Amino acid sequence: MILEHRAVGPFFKNGFVLGCEETREGVIIDPGDEVEELLAAAEQHRLSIKTILLTHAHLDHVTGVGKAKQALGVPIWLHQADNILYEHVVQQGQMFGIHVDPQPPVDAFYDGEGPLRFGRYDVRVFHTPGHCPGGVCLAVNKEGEQKATLFVGDTLFAGSIGRTDLPGGDADTLLRSIRDVLFRFPDDTVVWSGHGEPTTIGRERRTNPFLI
């Protein structure tokens, strides 16, 4: 799988481009302020991007959606329970004292596990509320292969977990999402979070101070 990640200030939120090395189809995950770099990476790999997938609708994860949509003309996917947050992205910015442009409307809401597809890859969608009501984790695997790579948004980080003090957050719900959904994946599953370095399910199971 082709995997590119970029992060820029002020939030240093990870945005991703995934691509199928055989068909050159791809997806963009959580385009934020680094959207131009993601679009350049997609072009460098000669990818035809099929969808814009959002793990959740906090402003740092969606500020580049409009530019991505304009450049690519492909559907935007989000969990329905985060659409209110998404539609209030301008007000989210005001909470942090920054200007954010309104973003184009979501085209489709995740409907169960899926899978969505790009090329020979499946994207399974797991609702993992707690950090926010409509947070999802995306499990990506090549067709016919068990081994998945996880994109978990702000649900789980290397050595930490998502904050639950923002509107719609709930600590018990977040811990349940991590234990019941993410910790069902094998220890060697690679986890890409919305911020910071990648980790694995096994490492977090053994060493994450919020979870042991």
Ligand SMILES: [Zn+2]
């Ligand atoms: Zn968030």
Ligand SMILES: [Zn+2]
């Ligand atoms: Zn974030």
